[in-house]
Each structure stands twice: as structure tokens, then as C-alpha cells.
Amino acid sequence: MSSRKVIELFFDVVSPYSWLAFEVMCRYRKVWNIELRLRPTFLGGVMQGSGNKPPGLVPNKFLYMGKDLNRLSEYFNVPLKPPADVHEAMFKKGSLNAMWFVTAVQEMEKSGDERVERVSRELWRRIWYEDRDITEPASLSEAAMKAGLSDSEIKRALELCNSQEIKEKLKSATEEALDYGAFGFPLVVCHLNGKPELFFGSDRFELLAHCIGEKWLGPLPDKSTAKL
Numbered sequence: 001m002s003s004r005k006v007i008e009l010f011f012d013v014v015s016p017y018s019w020l021a022f023e024v025m026c027r028y029r030k031v032w033n034i035e036l037r038l039r040p041t042f043l044g045g046v047m048q049g050s051g052n053k054p055p056g057l058v059p060n061k062f063l064y065m066g067k068d069l070n071r072l073s074e075y076f077n078v079p080l081k082p083p084a085d086v087h088e089a090m091f092k093k094g095s096l097n098a099m100w101f102v103t104a105v106q107e108m109e110k111s112g113d114e115r116v117e118r119v120s121r122e123l124w125r126r127i128w129y130e131d132r133d134i135t136e137p138a139s140l141s142e143a144a145m146k147a148g149l150s151d152s153e154i155k156r157a158l159e160l161c162n163s164q165e166i167k168e169k170l171k172s173a174t175e176e177a178l179d180y181g182a183f184g185f186p187l188v189v190c191h192l193n194g195k196p197e198l199f200f201g202s203d204r205f206e207l208l209a210h211c212i213g214e215k216w217l218g219p220l221p222d223k224s225t226a227k228l
């Protein structure tokens, strides 16, 4: 068997399109010969650093995205439902605290990304399905509890959240994404023959599969992995 290709997924839980890409990559890591590396990052920093602006700030794009996400939710089997006040949730409240928290959880992982996967999913579910806060410590705790973290792990993650170490870690992941050429999320970076190949969006999987020599079997490659 050829050696596994390393694929990095840069994501932020404020980004609904990142949720779609995240679920697809988590499903395909069991199907393709890849090593998936989850890279929690801050989309606000990527927008600022690249000179881009969120597509939701253009009124017609905002209207289109509402319809697009509705269709995609069904197609990808990911329970997406925009919060009542998208601008408040995405731009006023934002995701900095949540992404510090996910970074802290990643820092605490001994091996693998299992908890990062579960906690990120619960945070997406809160903001992009239940229309609930993801900025307050109580909200982060609740998401982590649902993700199966123990009380002491949650306490430690909340402490770590405020540490300089974690803030620096999230900042350097954001800088790394920008160095790759990020301007938005999701960003999938495939390492092919020692060279990073970038794919922006949750709508590039067919092309990505072609480039890495794997088969795209649609959003649900294995029905048993698709329960959310």
C-alpha cells in the first residue's frame, strides 16, 4: 500500500461551509488512504490577513447563501440551520473564544484528534443548528460535556483558553493558513510529492479526489458513518 497522503483541514466553527467539509473529510478518512490533520484556525484573522471580506456582507450573496446552505444541508446530511440573527452570531459575537477552546482541547489530546472532532461538531451544532451561544464559558462547557469530556478536562480546557500559549497557537495556525495562501474557509491542503495543493470550499471534493488519486463517492461514502 502506498504511504498515506497528509491532508490538513483548516476550519473555524463560525463557518457553515467548513462544517460540511469537516464532516466529509471525517467520513473519508476511513475510506481514502489519507492522514487527516484537523487544524482549528481563526477565520476572522484569515479574512483580515488576506484582505478579504465575508461573503455574507454582500446582500445578494447573503440571500443566495441562505438558500444554498439549505440545499447543502440535505445533500451532505449535516443539520445546518442559520441562526435567526446571522450577523450577530457570526460577526458581532464571532468565534475567537470558541476557537481558543478547540485549540486548548487539541493541546490536551495525547494522540489523535478524537476530542477536537467531537467538540468542534458540538460547537457547530450549537451555532449552526440550535442557534445558541458559543462565546460564554458555560456554552463551551456544555458543548464539551456533550462531546464526552470529563468535568476536569473541561475545567483544564477553560483555563488553557486564557493562556498566552493557546492564543499564540491559534495565531500561528492562522498565520500558517495565510502562508499557504488562505483567503477563506474551509481550506483543505493536500501534501502531494512534498508540495502543498490548496482547495478552497466544500465543493471541490471531486477535484481533490482526482488530484490525490482516490475516488469521490459522494457526500456519504459509507452510510453507517453519516449519522449526526
Ligand SMILES: N[C@@H](CCC(=O)N[C@@H](CS)C(=O)NCC(=O)O)C(=O)O
Binding pocket: 014, 015, 016, 017, 018, 052, 053, 054, 055, 183, 184, 185, 186, 200, 201, 202, 203
Ligand atoms: N463555494 C464555497 C463557499 C465557501 C464560503 O463561502 N466560505 C466562507 C466562510 S463560511 C468564506 O470564507 N468565503 C470567502 C470567500 O468566498 O472569498 C463552498 O461551497 O464551500
